[in-house]
Amino acid sequence: MIVVVIDSMERCYFFLRLVENLRSGHQFYFLTTEPLAHAFAVLSNIQSVFVRRKALKLENSAQRAEDGYWKNAIEVLNGHISLPQARKDAAAIEDAMAKIVKSGDVSRCLIWNGQQLLGRAVTEVCNRHGVETIFLEISNLPSKLFVDREGVNALSSIASFPHRLDALPLPSMDTHEAWFRRYEQSKREPLPQSRFRLNRKLISAINLLIKVVGRGAVLNTSNVLKLSNAAPTIPGSKCYSCDELAKRIYVFLPLQVSGDTQIKLHSDVTNIEAIRQAVGSARKMGAELLVKVHPAETDRGELRQICDLRSKLNFDIVSSATLDLVRNAHSVVTINSTVGLEALMYDKKVITLGRCFYRDFDGDRLKKYIHYFLVDGIDYFGSGAVSAGAARALLDR
Numbered sequence: 001m002i003v004v005v006i007d008s009m010e011r012c013y014f015f016l017r018l019v020e021n022l023r024s025g026h027q028f029y030f031l032t033t034e035p036l037a038h039a040f041a042v043l044s045n046i047q048s049v050f051v052r053r054k055a056l057k058l059e060n061s062a063q064r065a066e067d068g069y070w071k072n073a074i075e076v077l078n079g080h081i082s083l084p085q086a087r088k089d090a091a092a093i094e095d096a097m098a099k100i101v102k103s104g105d106v107s108r109c110l111i112w113n114g115q116q117l118l119g120r121a122v123t124e125v126c127n128r129h130g131v132e133t134i135f136l137e138i139s140n141l142p143s144k145l146f147v148d149r150e151g152v153n154a155l156s157s158i159a160s161f162p163h164r165l166d167a168l169p170l171p172s173m174d175t176h177e178a179w180f181r182r183y184e185q186s187k188r189e190p191l192p193q194s195r196f197r198l199n200r201k202l203i204s205a206i207n208l209l210i211k212v213v214g215r216g217a218v219l220n221t222s223n224v225l226k227l228s229n230a231a232p233t234i235p236g237s238k239c240y241s242c243d244e245l246a247k248r249i250y251v252f253l254p255l256q257v258s259g260d261t262q263i264k265l266h267s268d269v270t271n272i273e274a275i276r277q278a279v280g281s282a283r284k285m286g287a288e289l290l291v292k293v294h295p296a297e298t299d300r301g302e303l304r305q306i307c308d309l310r311s312k313l314n315f316d317i318v319s320s321a322t323l324d325l326v327r328n329a330h331s332v333v334t335i336n337s338t339v340g341l342e343a344l345m346y347d348k349k350v351i352t353l354g355r356c357f358y359r360d361f362d363g364d365r366l367k368k369y370i371h372y373f374l375v376d377g378i379d380y381f382g383s384g385a386v387s388a389g390a391a392r393a394l395l396d397r
Contacts, residue, residue, distance in 0.1 A: 002109070007112065007118045009037060011112050032050060033089075053217050067327060069123075080220045093207075101235050108395070115130050137152035140338040141370060145380060147373060166365070187322065193291075249330050251281055251333055252325045253278040254325075273306055289315035
């Protein structure tokens with residue numbers, strides 16, 4: 001039996017697509033804190049459990065979360081859930097997962113990212129009972145998914161042991177160049193995570209209402225209450241053409257979503273501190289600094305700070321295509337964004353300020369990572385069922 005951890009409605013849509021062509025050979029069990037995700041699973045004839053909050057005494061729940069992993073859950077770090085409630089929710093999640101493990105032969109557990117409270121609590125139980133974990137994350141490369149048994153991003157196996165990539169085959173030049181052309185074409189399109197889908201927002205709002213009434217664990221309203229997934233237009237931002245960028249000498253700094261795990265857990269540097277350091281790097285190189293706000297950044301307080309800093313430190317905020325900004329940059333400064341990884345494809349000098357998995361990549365490791373480490377044929381933001389071959393490759397990773 002394979003347990004699938006569902007921490008949001010978006011994740012529910014993806015995992016239903018993932019398991020669709022695997023159900024004849026595998027038994028799946030959804031564990032979720034989202035009532036509509038539970039309902040969708042049941043309607044799809046998939047076993048599921050909806051984790052509810054329990055009226056536990058604080059001291060009891062604190063004892064159950066003996067390792068204190070809940071303190072660094074992303075919902076707690078972003079102030080969306082209090083520490084006392086996180087302790088209680090962690091205990092409820094552990095109870096639910098432990099019952100599943102004891103009720104059947106659980107071989108693996110699929111967890112998205114792993115740094116949400118739900119993922120952390122389930123991982124705790126898996127480690128305790130010797131259940132294998134498989135962590136998933138978007139790669140930001142077309143139709144490829146990051147899959148690793150140890151974690152994602154800076155917690156992944158290739159972050160700790162990049163030499164593991166050396167054992168993978170090197171793709172042919174023709175194979176890589178063909179893929180690279182498709183990659184460049186995909187980068188001309190808007191980021192899928194910044195897309196606004198009214199029907200899914202309505203479903204998430206209904207899910208939240210049922211979750212409140214049904215006392216679902218890990219109650220987080222932050223994403224549901226956002227009317228848009230895209231950053232507001234920033235006054236004074238500049239959109240340089242590719243030809244204009246080619247005439248400039250600049251350092252490019254792509255900012256990241258301020259509340260994302262990449263910054264909150266894998267960096268000691270915030271977006272604001274990154275700007276200050278990038279300004280210093282640009283001055284040393286005799287270059288100007290161009291800063292692009294992440295298209296999915298919606299924190300208006302963060303955006304105000306960035307605009308205030310622009311007037312003090314004299315850099316440009318730009319809205320040009322990221323691909324053009326990377327291709328024409330003198331160098332790229334990043335906290336740990338995959339834009340830094342993409343800059344390596346263009347042989348750019350990349351300065352990383354946070355912890356990332358590609359810090360020790362050379363050209364060969366980069367190609368091996370793209371073609372043989374990432375699982376091919378899986379579009380997280382797609383609509384159809386994931387092919388059986390791609391889904392099996394994920395489970396076998």
